[in-house]
Amino acid sequence: MGKFTIIGALTASLLLAACQPGPKAGKVDAVRLTAADADSSNWMSYGRTYSEQRFSPLTQVNTDTVAKLGVAWSHEFDTDRGQEATPLIIDGTLYTTTNWSKVYAFDAKTGAPKWSYDPKVDGKRGFSACCDTVNRGVAVWNGMVYVGALDGRLIALDAETGKVKWSVVTVDQSKPYTITGAPRVIKGKVMIGNGGAEYGVRGYLSAYDAATGKMAWRFYTTPNPEGKPDGAASDKILAEKAKGTWFGEGWKKTGGGGTVWDAMAYDPDLDILYIGTGNGSPWNHLKRSDGKGDNLFLSSIVALKPDNGDYVWHYQTTPADSWDYTATQHIMLAEMDIDGKARKVVMQAPKNGFFYVLDRATGELISAKNYIPITWATGVDQKTGRPIEVPGARYEKNPALAMPAPYGGHNWHPMAYSPKENLVYIPAMTVPFGYMDDGKYTHQQGKWNVGIDTLATALPDGDAARKAVKAMMKGHLIAWDPVAQKARWTVEHPYFWNAGVLATAGDLVFQGSAEGVFAAYNAKDGSKVWSYKTHNGIIAAPSTYSIDGEQYIALMVGYGGAAPLAANVFLPDRQRLPGRLIVFKLGGTAKVPEQPLAEKMQIDLTGVTSKGSVTDGFALYHANCSVCHGASVSGTYLPDLKTSPMLLSAENWKSVVIDGARQPMGMISFKDYLTNDQSESIRAYVLSESAKAKAEMAKAK
Numbered sequence: 001m002g003k004f005t006i007i008g009a010l011t012a013s014l015l016l017a018a019c020q021p022g023p024k025a026g027k028v029d030a031v032r033l034t035a036a037d038a039d040s041s042n043w044m045s046y047g048r049t050y051s052e053q054r055f056s057p058l059t060q061v062n063t064d065t066v067a068k069l070g071v072a073w074s075h076e077f078d079t080d081r082g083q084e085a086t087p088l089i090i091d092g093t094l095y096t097t098t099n100w101s102k103v104y105a106f107d108a109k110t111g112a113p114k115w116s117y118d119p120k121v122d123g124k125r126g127f128s129a130c131c132d133t134v135n136r137g138v139a140v141w142n143g144m145v146y147v148g149a150l151d152g153r154l155i156a157l158d159a160e161t162g163k164v165k166w167s168v169v170t171v172d173q174s175k176p177y178t179i180t181g182a183p184r185v186i187k188g189k190v191m192i193g194n195g196g197a198e199y200g201v202r203g204y205l206s207a208y209d210a211a212t213g214k215m216a217w218r219f220y221t222t223p224n225p226e227g228k229p230d231g232a233a234s235d236k237i238l239a240e241k242a243k244g245t246w247f248g249e250g251w252k253k254t255g256g257g258g259t260v261w262d263a264m265a266y267d268p269d270l271d272i273l274y275i276g277t278g279n280g281s282p283w284n285h286l287k288r289s290d291g292k293g294d295n296l297f298l299s300s301i302v303a304l305k306p307d308n309g310d311y312v313w314h315y316q317t318t319p320a321d322s323w324d325y326t327a328t329q330h331i332m333l334a335e336m337d338i339d340g341k342a343r344k345v346v347m348q349a350p351k352n353g354f355f356y357v358l359d360r361a362t363g364e365l366i367s368a369k370n371y372i373p374i375t376w377a378t379g380v381d382q383k384t385g386r387p388i389e390v391p392g393a394r395y396e397k398n399p400a401l402a403m404p405a406p407y408g409g410h411n412w413h414p415m416a417y418s419p420k421e422n423l424v425y426i427p428a429m430t431v432p433f434g435y436m437d438d439g440k441y442t443h444q445q446g447k448w449n450v451g452i453d454t455l456a457t458a459l460p461d462g463d464a465a466r467k468a469v470k471a472m473m474k475g476h477l478i479a480w481d482p483v484a485q486k487a488r489w490t491v492e493h494p495y496f497w498n499a500g501v502l503a504t505a506g507d508l509v510f511q512g513s514a515e516g517v518f519a520a521y522n523a524k525d526g527s528k529v530w531s532y533k534t535h536n537g538i539i540a541a542p543s544t545y546s547i548d549g550e551q552y553i554a555l556m557v558g559y560g561g562a563a564p565l566a567a568n569v570f571l572p573d574r575q576r577l578p579g580r581l582i583v584f585k586l587g588g589t590a591k592v593p594e595q596p597l598a599e600k601m602q603i604d605l606t607g608v609t610s611k612g613s614v615t616d617g618f619a620l621y622h623a624n625c626s627v628c629h630g631a632s633v634s635g636t637y638l639p640d641l642k643t644s645p646m647l648l649s650a651e652n653w654k655s656v657v658i659d660g661a662r663q664p665m666g667m668i669s670f671k672d673y674l675t676n677d678q679s680e681s682i683r684a685y686v687l688s689e690s691a692k693a694k695a696e697m698a699k700a701k
């Protein structure tokens with residue numbers, strides 16, 4: 001970041017600040033955020049700085065001292081699904097969010113709760129959340145705390161009291177939109193996107209006035225399906241660039257996708273905001289666009305002017321996406337020498353498996369290389385910037401077993417960058433996935449609309465086949481050299497869905513894992529130098545701060561997210577435990593209370609039968625239930641349906657599946673989608689899977 005701009009911004013904001021009485025808490029403004037890197041005590045925005053490097057200059061906790069790291073304080077929350085938030089710390093107050101978009105403020109030194117806020121999201125919204133009812137955190141600006149709620153509201157809270165200052169609905173709530181991402185504030189505007197492309201929505205980013213909640217501008221990432229202008233910042237560029245890249249009718253029913261559900265970064269020098277856009281809706285390009293056209297601006301990094309949403313440039317990582325290869329993954333800015341020249345770059349490891357280094361002024365491709373083994377493309381053409389696809393990868397005629405899966409080679413889990421090492425630490429994964437065209441696809445409003453045959457994802461029966469797939473599924477913490485485009489070191493994890501990363505000037509890289517181990521690695525060579533068992537899975541990235549000369553490391557704990565819902569086939573039985581915030585410091589001796597594990601429910605299904613059809617139930621289960629209850633009824637961290645007392649009678653089952661008895665907890669009524677007979681067939685199928693599992697267990701004994 002250039003000195004001159006900081007000074008320029010300083011003078012401008014100081015002049016402004018001088019005439020206004022400041023807020024009591026949450027004193028974040030353009031000056032502080034622009035200079036955030038030097039302010040090691042605080043962590044004022046999602047990725048710590050506008051560059052989103054997640055690198056802290058703090059050194060008290062380092063390779064020599066880390067062995068003394070212990071718990072300073074902890075807090076237990078009232079939600080037991082995935083916790084994805086990065087806690088922010090501003091002048092002694094820690095702000096975080098939990099599942100179901102609840103916001104909490106704590107004294108960052110003592111852990112004493114200051115206030116909390118529950119937006120009371122209707123449990124029904126959980127149905128539209130492909131990837132769990134998670135929330136990745138808040139933004140803070142000029143005395144207010146901003147949270148995007150799962151139901152599409154953007155809410156501004158008083159940073160001192162937690163009282164609502166304003167609230168706006170940012171989406172058409174009759175559509176399956178959700179918000180899980182953290183807002184960012186740039187020059188007095190709150191930036192917020194949304195998700196929902198698996199169900200059928202049109203993606204966009206909106207900017208709201210931070211003080212009043214009035215919308216300033218909106219940028220749609222796909223053309224208007226009715227062919228008319230939106231009166232939005234994107235109108236001109238969509239007409240110029242995107243129009244001829246979409247074909248057929250499929251996308252018109254869904255809106256095409258391209259949701260801006262996670263990554264943003266900002267360069268104050270160039271005054272450019274970078275956003276990442278999501279996958280196509282439906283996934284299958286044949287079904288979405290008749291198999292023709294690049295479908296701009298899906299799966300792209302798009303550079304915009306934050307004042308008005310004007311387009312600057314875009315780079316499409318996966319043209320004509322057909323695999324759910326989003327480019328919403330962490331966007332990170334850095335400066336480095338490449339071929340003897342100092343370059344200002346933007347970096348991303350999107351789902352498609354390639355690590356991209358682009359010039360951030362122009363979007364020019366500097367280099368791209370796959371960071372995990374992939375099957376769908378052999379490389380990226382240096383001239384065109386396009387992937388070189390492998391014939392058949394698009395599964396038009398035959399199913400394709402592909403790597404990466406829709407989970408990506410890397411998902412939302414934040415990376416971190418160490419300028420000391422010039423390494424990007426990527427929480428990566430290798431997961432294969434069977435893509436198969438859904439010959440019978442028709443759009444069903446509000447439902448899972450991906451255009452691939454979900455039966456291809458039903459795991460093969462039998463131990464050998466399951467073991468073979470399991471052997472391929474691994475997590476990796478990769479220390480990636482972005483100049484050489486190769487790994488310097490890699491740590492392998494037994495389960496593929498692990499946590500976000502933090503890098504520090506203490507030469508440490510912190511990452512939690514699916515098994516619940518929070519570990520510190522030597523940033524230079526990946527050797528493990530410290531670890532702590534949380535007894536719950538970890539997916540969130542930690543943040544770090546200092547108060548009164550002591551360095552703290554804050555971590556949200558609680559397993560969940562997309563993969564544990566749909567494919568957590570191979571994790572040992574994981575109980576649903578309440579989420580926690582655990583804060584560490586050197587010499588910390590606080591005890592985290594034990595979490596008693598519930599007795600594993602034993603149900604006796606002897607003599608329990610169903611009049612339903614197992615075959616029908618198999619297909620219906622995978623079309624309707626597997627995204628949350630796991631392929632082949634695997635028993636995720638949601639209730640394991642194979643051992644659910646709801647199986648005991650047709651009435652029990654109906655009360656939940658058709659009558660919606662568990663709606664407030666996110667299990668909607670399926671009465672709009674299934675007849676009672678169909679629901680009963682699913683029960684018959686689950687009963688058969690349950691009997692199979694029991695027999696397998698008996699054999700194993």
Ligand code: HEC
Pocket residue numbers: 126127128129621624625626627628629638639640641643644645646653656657662665666667668670682
């Ligand atoms: C959007 C995610 C989602 C989908 C899709 C989904 N469920 Fe659920 N289901 C849940 C959640 C969350 C719970 C737990 C609710 C609670 O906290 O009690 C649940 C609970 C249940 C239970 C109660 C289990 C018990 O022992 O308490 C049954 C039965 C059930 N689901 C059946 C189904 C069936 C059948 C389908 C497909 C027709 C389905 N679910 C689809 C999210 C989902």
